[in-house]
Amino acid sequence: MDRNTLIGITLMMALLMGYFYYNSPSEAQLQRQREIADSITLVNQINEKLPTAKSDTIRQDTNISIETTAKNMGNFSNNSGTEEITTLSNDLFTIDFSSLGGKVASVKLNKYKRADSTDLILFDKETHQWDYQFIVDGYPVNTAELNWQLNEKTSNSISYYLYYDSISYLKQTYTLAKDTYKVAYNLSIIGMNKKILPNNSLLTLNWKMIAPRQELDAEAERQKSTVYYKEDGETPDFISETKYKKEELKGKTEWVSFKQQFFNSTLLNESGSFDPQSVVGTIEQKDQDFIKGYEAKLYLTFNQLANEQYNMAFYFGPNHVPSLKKFGHELDRVIPLGWVIFRWINEYAIIPLFNALRNVSGNYGLVILLLTLIVKLALLPLTYKSYKSSAKMKVLKPEIDAIKEKNKGDMQKTQVETMAFYKKVGVSPMGGCLPMVLQMPILMSIFFFFPSSIELRQESFLWAQDLSRYDSIFQLGFSIPFYGDHVSLFTLLMTISTFLYTYMNNQVSGVTGQMKYMGYIMPVFFLGFFNNYAAGLTYYYFLSNMITFTQQWAIRQFFVDEDKIKAQIAANRNKKTTAKKPSSFQKRLEDMAKKRGIDPKTGKRTK
Numbered sequence: 285m286d287r288n289t290l291i292g293i294t295l296m297m298a299l300l301m302g303y304f305y306y307n308s309p310s311e312a313q314l315q316r317q318r319e320i321a322d323s324i325t326l327v328n329q330i331n332e333k334l335p336t337a338k339s340d341t342i343r344q345d346t347n348i349s350i351e352t353t354a355k356n357m358g359n360f361s362n363n364s365g366t367e368e369i370t371t372l373s374n375d376l377f378t379i380d381f382s383s384l385g386g387k388v389a390s391v392k393l394n395k396y397k398r399a400d401s402t403d404l405i406l407f408d409k410e411t412h413q414w415d416y417q418f419i420v421d422g423y424p425v426n427t428a429e430l431n432w433q434l435n436e437k438t439s440n441s442i443s444y445y446l447y448y449d450s451i452s453y454l455k456q457t458y459t460l461a462k463d464t465y466k467v468a469y470n471l472s473i474i475g476m477n478k479k480i481l482p483n484n485s486l487l488t489l490n491w492k493m494i495a496p497r498q499e500l501d502a503e504a505e506r507q508k509s510t511v512y513y514k515e516d517g518e519t520p521d522f523i524s525e526t527k528y529k530k531e532e533l534k535g536k537t538e539w540v541s542f543k544q545q546f547f548n549s550t551l552l553n554e555s556g557s558f559d560p561q562s563v564v565g566t567i568e569q570k571d572q573d574f575i576k577g578y579e580a581k582l583y584l585t586f587n588q589l590a591n592e593q594y595n596m597a598f599y600f601g602p603n604h605v606p607s608l609k610k611f612g613h614e615l616d617r618v619i620p621l622g623w624v625i626f627r628w629i630n631e632y633a634i635i636p637l638f639n640a641l642r643n644v645s646g647n648y649g650l651v652i653l654l655l656t657l658i659v660k661l662a663l664l665p666l667t668y669k670s671y672k673s674s675a676k677m678k679v680l681k682p683e684i685d686a687i688k689e690k691n692k693g694d695m696q697k698t699q700v701e702t703m704a705f706y707k708k709v710g711v712s713p714m715g716g717c718l719p720m721v722l723q724m725p726i727l728m729s730i731f732f733f734f735p736s737s738i739e740l741r742q743e744s745f746l747w748a749q750d751l752s753r754y755d756s757i758f759q760l761g762f763s764i765p766f767y768g769d770h771v772s773l774f775t776l777l778m779t780i781s782t783f784l785y786t787y788m789n790n791q792v793s794g795v796t797g798q799m800k801y802m803g804y805i806m807p808v809f810f811l812g813f814f815n816n817y818a819a820g821l822t823y824y825y826f827l828s829n830m831i832t833f834t835q836q837w838a839i840r841q842f843f844v845d846e847d848k849i850k851a852q853i854a855a856n857r858n859k860k861t862t863a864k865k866p867s868s869f870q871k872r873l874e875d876m877a878k879k880r881g882i883d884p885k886t887g888k889r890t891k
Contacts, residue, residue, distance in 0.1 A: 360425050362447070363430040363433075370442060374461075384432075388458070399742070406547060407494070413491070414490070415490050418480050420479050420480055427446060432445060432446045443457040464607070465600055470595055477590050487583070487586050490580075494576075494577045495575045499753070502572050508545040511565065512548075512618045514537070530565030537558040540558075540564055543603070547602055551580070555594055563579075564581075565578075605631070605635055622729060625725050639739075649823070652751075656831060730825075735752070740752040754815065766813075768815050772819070775817070782825075
C-alpha cells in the first residue's frame with residue numbers, strides 16, 4: 285500500500301468517525317429514548333388489561349340510546365349515562381358528535397354523493413373508533429367507555445368534559461372552520477398531574493375506521509385506498525395499496541391520513557408531533573360494502589403539568605388539490621400525481637389549465653377536448669421538428685442501407701461510417717428522438733392526472749357514465765385475463781388510432797423489416813392495459829392521436845417538401861466545412877474504432 289492510498293483511507297475513516305460522532309444522540313436524547321421505550325412497554329402492558337371499547341368491534345348493532353356502565357376506572361367510573369348525539373354543520377359537511385367517548389361519530393359531505401346517489405358518509409359511529417388510554421390511581425382508563433358531558437356549544441363549536449373530580453378533568457373541543465374541510469381539535473388535561481401514572485410519560489390515542497364503499501367499482505376503489513403519513517422532515521409516505529400490514533413509524537409523526545380513492549380523513553398534530561414508534565396499518569375487508577380498514581396507534585407526551593394542551597386538527601373531505609393545499613402540511617401528497625417532474629407539471633400547468641377551462645364550459649368532454657388542443661399546440665414545434673427529422677431519415681435511408689450492406693457483420697465499422705455520413709450531410713440521428721423524449725413528461729403527467737381527478741368523478745360524456753372510471757359499451761359476462769369483463773369504447777378508439785399513428789410514422793420514416801412491425805405490438809398491449817382505466821384518460825389519448833394526425837398531414841402538405849430536403853442534403857454533402865471538435869459520443873466511437881484498427885474518418889482498416 286503506497287503513501288497516498290494510506291493517507292486517503294485515513295482521511296475517509298476520520299470523516300466517517302466525525303459523521304457518526306456528530307449524528308450520535310446526546311445523553312439527554314438517549315435518556316428520552318429510554319423513557320419513551322419504557323412508556324410504550326408500560327402502555328402495551330396496560331392495553332392488555334384495559335376494557336375493550338364498544339366501538340372496537342366496529343359495525344356492531346347499536347343505537348342512539350346506549351347507556352354506559354363504566355366500571356373499574358377509579359373516579360372516572362362516575363361518568364356513565366345515556367349517549368347523546370349532537371350535530372354541527374357548515375356548507376361543506378355535517379358532523380355528528382357522540383357523548384360516548386366525546387368523539388366524532390359520523391361525517392357527511394354535503395356536496396358529494398355516493399355512486400348510488402345516496403348521502404356520502406365518510407364513516408359512522410358503528411365504523412369509527414376513537415379513544416385515549418392511560419392509568420389513573422392504578423386503574424386502566426379507556427375514554428371510549430365513558431360518557432362525556434356536553435357543557436359548551438355554539439353554532440360551530442362543541443366541548444365535552446370528562447370529570448375526575450370538580451377541578452380535575454379532560455376536555456375535548458371541536459371547532460368547524462368556515463369554507464374549509466378543516467375541524468380544529470383541542471384536548472385539554474386539567475389538574476391530572478400526579479393522578480395519571482407518574483412514570484407513564486405517554487398517552488395512547490387509538491384511531492380506527494372502516495371505509496364504506498363510495499364508488500361503483502369496489503375493487504378499483506380498494507386499490508386506490510391506503511394509509512398515508514408524514515414524519516417530521518420527511519416527504520409523506522404510505523402503505524402499499526396492495527398490502528395489508530402494520531408499520532411502526534420510527535420518527536415523530538406530523539399527520540396520519542386514512543385515504544380513500546377520492547376522499548380522506550386526516551388527523552394532524554398542530555402543537556408538535558406524535559411521539560416515535562406510533563403504529564399505522566390497513567385491514568382487509570371482504571364485505572363488498574366496505575373498502576378497507578384503517579388503524580393508527582399514536583402517542584402523546586404527558587409532561588405531568590397542571591394544564592396540558594394538545595392542539596390538533598382533522599381534515600374530512602375530498603382529495604381535491606386546492607382544498608388540500610389550503611389545509612397545508614403537504615397533505616396534497618395523498619393525491620398520486622406522479623413523481624417529481626410529473627407532479628410539478630400537473631400542479632403548475634395541467635391542473636391550473638384544466639380549472640381555467642372548467643370556467644369556460646361545464647361539459648367535461650369539451651374541457652378535455654380544449655385541454656388536448658392547447659397541449660398539442662404547445663408541443664407543435666417539437667412535433668414539427670420530429671416529423672422533419674423523420675423525413676430526412678427517410679431520404680437518407682437508401683444510403684444508410686448501403687453502408688449496412690457493405691459492412692455486413694461489422695457493427696463497429698457500420699456505426700463509424702454511418703456517423704461520418706450523418707455529419708457530412710448535416711443530419712442529426714437524434715433529431716427525431718429528442719423532440720419525442722421531451723414530450724414524454726407531458727404524456728406521463730396526464731397519465732397520473734385523469735385517474736386522480738375528483739373533478740371528473742360522476743361526470744358523464746357521450747356513452748361514458750363516469751369519466752373517472754372506465755366506460756363500458758358491452759359486458760362480456762366473463763373475465764379475460766389482462767383485459768377484463770367489459771369493452772371500453774374509448775380504449776378501443778385509442779388503440780385503433782395508435783395503430784394508424786404507427787402506420788403513418790412508418791410511412792414517413794420508411795422503416796422496413798422487423799422494426800416495421802414492432803410498433804404494432806404496443807397498441808395491443810394498450811388495449812388490455814387501458815381497458816380498466818379512467819375514460820377521461822383514454823378519451824384524451826384518442827383525441828391526442830387524432831390531433832397529431834391532423835398536424836402531421838398539415839406539416840406534410842404545407843411545410844415539409846421532400847425534394848427541398850434532398851436538395852439541402854445534397855448541398856450539405858458538397859459544401860466544404862471547417863473541422864469541428866467532435867462530440868463526446870462521437871469521440872468515444874472514434875476511439876473504439878482506432879482500437880479495432882479502423883480509421884474513423886475513412887472507415888477503412890489500418891495496417
